[in-house]
Amino acid sequence: SQQGEEDPQALSIQEGENATMNCSYKTSINNLQWYRQNSGRGLVHLILIRSNEREKHSGRLRVTLDTSKKSSSLLITASRAADTASYFCATWGTYKYIFGTGTRLKVLA
Amino acid sequence: NAGVTQTPKFRVLKTGQSMTLLCAQDMNHEYMYWYRQDPGMGLRLIHYSVGEGTTAKGEVPDGYNVSRLKKQNFLLGLESAAPSQTSVYFCASSSRDLPRTYEQYFGPGTRLTVT
Numbered sequence: 104s105q106q107g108e109e110d111p112q113a114l115s116i117q118e119g120e121n122a123t124m125n126c127s128y129k130t131s132i133n134n135l136q137w138y139r140q141n142s143g144r145g146l147v148h149l150i151l152i153r154s155n156e157r158e159k160h161s162g163r164l165r166v167t168l169d170t171s172k173k174s175s176s177l178l179i180t181a182s183r184a185a186d187t188a189s190y191f192c193a194t195w196g197t198y199k200y201i202f203g204t205g206t207r208l209k210v211l212a
Numbered sequence: 213n214a215g216v217t218q219t220p221k222f223r224v225l226k227t228g229q230s231m232t233l234l235c236a237q238d239m240n241h242e243y244m245y246w247y248r249q250d251p252g253m254g255l256r257l258i259h260y261s262v263g264e265g266t267t268a269k270g271e272v273p274d275g276y277n278v279s280r281l282k283k284q285n286f287l288l289g290l291e292s293a294a295p296s297q298t299s300v301y302f303c304a305s306s307s308r309d310l311p312r313t314y315e316q317y318f319g320p321g322t323r324l325t326v327t
Contacts, residue, residue, distance in 0.1 A: 145318030
C-alpha cells in the first residue's frame, strides 16, 4: 500500500503562477521529503522537512508539514516551464522511504 | 563523479528468460535500493541493502533476487521474467551518515519490457 498519496494527480498552470500540491500519509514519520522527476529520468531530491518542523523554504519552494493531519504541501512560486515534472512525497521508515503516487505538473509558457 | 549509473538502459525479454540489472555508485554510499515504477503507482521498493554483503526485502520482492558483493554495486536479478515485471527500474543510493541518509540519489532507470 502507498504511504503517501499526492493530490492533485495532475495540475496544469500558466508560467508565473504558483503551484501547490499536497501529500497525505498514514503512519508517524521521522521526516518527509519531496522529489522531482523529469520525464524519462530518475528522481531528484528537492527538500526535506523533519517531523518537528512546520515550514521550510528553499529558493522558490515552500514546504509545510502538519503532523496532526498527517499531511504536507509543496508550493512552487513563480513557476517556470522548466518546473514541468512529476513531484513525489516520500516518508521515511526503517532504512527506507515509501513514495507516493505523484503529482504531474505542467507549466504552460 | 558519475553518481549512480544503471546498465542496461533498455531491455526486452521473453517470458521465462532471465537477466541481471547492474547498479553502480561512486559516492561511497552504504545504502542502496532497487525500486520499480509503474504508471499511477509511484515507486515501490523491491529490495535494499544497508551494506556490503547484506540485503533485505522491500514491498514487492517476489520474482527478484539481489546481491551486494561490492559496496559500489547492487545487482537485481530476474530468474524467470513475467509480463507483470514490465516496468521501469530505478536504483538509488544514500549515505549512512545522518542527515545525508535521508537524501537518495537516483540512477537514470532501466526500461524493461517482458513479452
